[in-house]
Amino acid sequence: MAKLKLPAAPSNPLSSPKRPGKDYGPSGGLGHAGEAGASAVDWIDERTSLSGGLRWAMFRKVPKGTNWFYTLGSSTMFAFLSQAVTGVFLAMYYDPSATRAYASIQYINNEVFLGEFVHGMHRWGSSVMVILIFLHMARTFFFGAYKYPRELNWVIGVALLVMTMTMSFSGYLLPFDQRSYWATIVGVNINGTGPLVGPYLSEFLRAGPYFGATTLSRFYAIHMLMVPGAIAALMGFHLYLVAKLGTTAPPWVKAKPSEELSEEKVTVG
């Protein structure tokens, strides 16, 4: 009869196990740094309970069959963030007055370190963002992702589209060259032909009955304070709903109950 092997004796029976909360991970400075980080996170979490929400948002499951089309929404957001960062740097040098705006853009382009590059990123980033938001909308439309229970998120998305177009319209005037000036005059006049609110809207945009000295600063305020704030707020709500309702699966992916569940069903039945 084969004997069972005896378990090996502990290598050092005299050493006691480590005390909990002490000296886990690498010892020395690195270990202390890790502990400090962990306790800082604990400190914040004790006061905010953010970790639950973060875990809820990050470790939720994404349905089977999700493909690259589902990255279009987050890339739109990324383009917006890029616009926000480059916009902040442009705002450091830009002067929204009719007499000095053009010169300040010239200064950005010619004098400021990497000025034309950042200006170019902001300018072309707007095109990229518009393309991405339209692609994202097309994906949502053709996949039927706006249907129950995501109707409200579609409505918010359309509002975000309108605001993105407002951003590009109001930003077009800011360089204050011939192109932007005359295109904006025609654009504002087109707004004026609208029903009911049209004339009031174009008067609001122009800051008066005519295109005047305050028009540019009004466009600037709309472009860098009003609309981006609204976009950020609505984007947050949009993302919350995405996390809460989950991203859709591609419509052609069939839901099949897992093997174990169907087996269980057989044995029970």
Next chain:
Amino acid sequence: MNKKQKEQYLRDYGTLKSQGKPFFPYAVAKDSAMAVVVMAVIVAMAIVLGAELGPKADPTSTTYTPRPEWYFFFLFELLKVIKAPALVPLATIGVPTICLILLFLLPFYDRGAERRPERRPIATTAGIFVVCAMGYLTYLGASAGPPTQIDIPIPTNIASQGPEAVTNFKAGSQVVAQSGCAACHQFGENGNSGPGPALTKIGARLPAQAIQRTLLNPSAPMPSFSALSEESPEQFAQMVGFLAALK
């Protein structure tokens, strides 16, 4: 979607979700890869295309091109499709407003349970139609530059008035061409056929005073030329004279 279909959907979605992968790190990895691509495209465009600045805005200038950014071309071209003056407000704001309302309310009138594009023939066809129409209008807008040349033969009554009238006519034609009128109006063979009315025979329909009044106080979306009349009354008079001579 009735209650049963809603419950069916939630059940199926729950199954698919439970068989999926966690958002972090799988979806985050894909999103990050895409973000890198987006950043690379923006940087490449900024380096290759730059951010060149046109000449400074000049309210009194007569050489301008009222063209929007390319992604507004489809709206701009829409103005040209509808030509009747009474319908222009409809084209400028009516059609976009209606389209926007339809877009906002989409989930409330399209309530079917079916999600596969090939089984939603109306929605899919409408979507493809809109994409193609916007693409076509954008292409039209991109290819149609505002002409800065107007070739109209000198009318016989001008020619018979002597060389001074002919010089004035030619000067007026140049002012009109450089003012970008042809971006929205047709002049014989030149110019775009909208959103403004054709001006080939405007002098037969309106006397010079009426033309001058319209130039100073136009109906939207046409810009006013009052700045030009103050800065350079001579050019403005040539402009009015040229338009009044078109018979």
